[in-house]
Amino acid sequence: MGKIRLLPDEVASQVAAGEVVERPASLVKELVENSLDAGARKIWVEFVCGGSRFVSVRDDGCGMDRDDALLCLERHATSKIRHASDLARVRSMGFRGEALPSIASVSRFRLATRESGSEAGTEVVVAGGKIETVREVGVATGTHIEVRDLFYNLPARRKFLRGEETESAHIIHGLQGITLANPSVAFECRREGSAIVALPRAESLAVRIRDLFGGGYLAKLLEIDDFAADGVRLGGFLGRPGQGRRDRLFQVVILNGRPVHCLAVQQALREAYLGVIERGEHPACVLHIDMDLELVDCNVHPAKREVRLRRPEVLQRAIFDAARRALVQPQHRIAPPPPTARTQTAFVPEPPQAVIPLPEQTLVSNHQLKGTVAGRARFRFMGMVGEGYLVLEGDEGLVLLDTRAASERILFEAMMRQIAEGNAPSQRLLIPALVDIPSREHAWVVDHLEDLRVAGFFLEPFGGTTLKIEALPAWAAQKEPGRLLHEVTAMLRAAGRLPHGRDVHEAVARSVSRLAASKDFPGDEIRAGKLLDELLGCDLPYASPSGRPTMIQFSFAELDRKFGRGG
Ligand code: ADP
Numbered sequence: 001m002g003k004i005r006l007l008p009d010e011v012a013s014q015v016a017a018g019e020v021v022e023r024p025a026s027l028v029k030e031l032v033e034n035s036l037d038a039g040a041r042k043i044w045v046e047f048v049c050g051g052s053r054f055v056s057v058r059d060d061g062c063g064m065d066r067d068d069a070l071l072c073l074e075r076h077a078t079s080k081i082r083h084a085s086d087l088a089r090v091r092s093m094g095f096r097g098e099a100l101p102s103i104a105s106v107s108r109f110r111l112a113t114r115e116s117g118s119e120a121g122t123e124v125v126v127a128g129g130k131i132e133t134v135r136e137v138g139v140a141t142g143t144h145i146e147v148r149d150l151f152y153n154l155p156a157r158r159k160f161l162r163g164e165e166t167e168s169a170h171i172i173h174g175l176q177g178i179t180l181a182n183p184s185v186a187f188e189c190r191r192e193g194s195a196i197v198a199l200p201r202a203e204s205l206a207v208r209i210r211d212l213f214g215g216g217y218l219a220k221l222l223e224i225d226d227f228a229a230d231g232v233r234l235g236g237f238l239g240r241p242g243q244g245r246r247d248r249l250f251q252v253v254i255l256n257g258r259p260v261h262c263l264a265v266q267q268a269l270r271e272a273y274l275g276v277i278e279r280g281e282h283p284a285c286v287l288h289i290d291m292d293l294e295l296v297d298c299n300v301h302p303a304k305r306e307v308r309l310r311r312p313e314v315l316q317r318a319i320f321d322a323a324r325r326a327l328v329q330p331q332h333r334i335a336p337p338p339p340t341a342r343t344q345t346a347f348v349p350e351p352p353q354a355v356i357p358l359p360e361q362t363l364v365s366n367h368q369l370k371g372t373v374a375g376r377a378r379f380r381f382m383g384m385v386g387e388g389y390l391v392l393e394g395d396e397g398l399v400l401l402d403t404r405a406a407s408e409r410i411l412f413e414a415m416m417r418q419i420a421e422g423n424a425p426s427q428r429l430l431i432p433a434l435v436d437i438p439s440r441e442h443a444w445v446v447d448h449l450e451d452l453r454v455a456g457f458f459l460e461p462f463g464g465t466t467l468k469i470e471a472l473p474a475w476a477a478q479k480e481p482g483r484l485l486h487e488v489t490a491m492l493r494a495a496g497r498l499p500h501g502r503d504v505h506e507a508v509a510r511s512v513s514r515l516a517a518s519k520d521f522p523g524d525e526i527r528a529g530k531l532l533d534e535l536l537g538c539d540l541p542y543a544s545p546s547g548r549p550t551m552i553q554f555s556f557a558e559l560d561r562k563f564g565r566g567g
């Protein structure tokens with residue numbers, strides 16, 4: 001007798017549930033997405049015990065009639081696509097018709113729903129995939145789904161759930177993405193019975209970001225210019241220079257309405273922020289991307305978290321350009337929306353690394369400094385304070401300029417330019433230096449002698465883990481050669497992957513600029529003017545290559561406010 005059997009439907013659903021319902025957060029996501037597909041204007045979410053005990057999602061969407069309320073629990077029952085060819089142009093959040101049957105097969109499940117216009121609603125109660133009751137009920141128009149005791153019938157799966165805090169954090173993080181993807185939908189969320197978020201319908205993404213994270217967070221973002229070409233439309237916000245984070249929690253990428261992980265986007269951002277934030281850090285972002293449906297395949301991951309792009313380079317180019325444009329004009333891009341009656345916002349994230357506790361108006365904009373006149377004509381040199389801080393008076397306020405950060409930026413860009421042109425000046429050491437470096441780094445250096453040579457480092461293996469340094473990048477030639485090499489290799493190791501080409505050049509340029517930047521800036525007007533000119537000639541003048549600000553502005557308006565003038 002053959003060994004192959006068709007799985008009973010119930011078992012098939014539980015297997016599918018393994019993919020769709022990874023953890024409580026995934027079921028919250030599926031249910032909320034269904035509500036969005038149903039045209040909800042408001043969605044209420046509740047959960048208890050990290051969602052493993054109880055999850056409820058209620059919406060004011062289109063609701064279902066009795067037949068559909070039963071049909072939606074069948075596997076592969078969906079109202080959203082009809083033919084395989086529809087898969088290529090999916091607009092809705094759902095389309096697989098798997099979520100509800102999967103969830104209902106691994107929990108105690110209750111669905112109550114009513115279509116607008118129909119008198120009575122329908123309630124369906126399911127336990128472990130078996131329908132227990134179906135009856136008429138009085139409910140508001142829309143759909144209300146409650147899920148209790150997730151995985152109660154699959155103890156092995158239940159064991160894999162993490163602690164309550166972790167599961168709750170996953171739910172909240174997932175919801176954040178969804179609320180940012182849908183500013184025009186109102187959301188309320190309760191955890192263990194207490195409201196943790198209440199978001200009114202917002203007329204713009206900026207308002208939603210402010211309602212979610214607060215005005216302080218919004219002020220740390222730059223709005224990018226809307227872009228539309230080649231089947232790609234792009235809009236949203238990016239982190240300011242120097243405000244990177246070690247994790248990607250604050251990178252929200254919304255592709256065709258769906259929060260996704262997209263490697264292509266991450267790569268483009270990394271490129272665009274080279275030398276703007278610390279290496280190994282990531283910029284915050286809330287990007288709304290719309291791509292022609294033919295260019296995106298969202299049917300590669302059961303939870304649709306990952307997407308495959310057919311022409312990633314088009315999107316990458318758009319993101320890179322938009323980011324660079326935003327980064328060179330870091331100010332006046334956002335007028336923070338006026339405060340509304342404060343919503344109770346408790347998606348309280350830790351602030352995105354508030355490295356720079358600056359007043360609202362921080363960096364000085366290109367326009368302001370450069371004008372159609374030469375930039376510095378508009379500045380008065382007032383003097384130098386502390387260790388190398390220039391004090392300048394501009395038309396709009398007081399500017400402090402860090403001469404170290406500024407000269408690092410200037411050296412860095414000059415060096416990157418020379419490397420790109422293939423003529424990074426290099427200086428031979430009178431006596432070659434012998435340097436020992438750890439074996440891991442040694443192997444890496446030996447593999448990258450050519451990249452290093454292009455950047456001005458002439459090295460030769462000298463037996464064991466010793467290297468002979470014959471020449472150094474010119475600016476750094478006065479410095480201790482061993483230290484420079486250690487810096488470069490440490491920086492590359494911190495990058496955490498095997499770098500090559502541009503990465504190597506950047507590491508060298510950063511180390512050199514850090515070591516060579518002037519530590520004792522003579523505080524005279526002529527040199528200050530020259531430094532300012534050179535800085536403003538840079539592509540990214542507002543941050544040092546390691547992401548520190550070069551200039552901080554205190555606007556007169558802000559000073560007036562602080563001193564209580566004109567009130
Ligand atoms: P999918 O979303 O992939 O179609 P689901 O299993 O999530 O599959 O849902 C099955 C069907 O149930 C949907 O296609 C939709 O017609 C209906 N449905 C689910 N949730 C809702 C809801 N909140 N409001 C109205 N209809 C819903």
Ligand code: MG
Nearest residue numbers: 030034094099
């Ligand atoms: Mg669905």
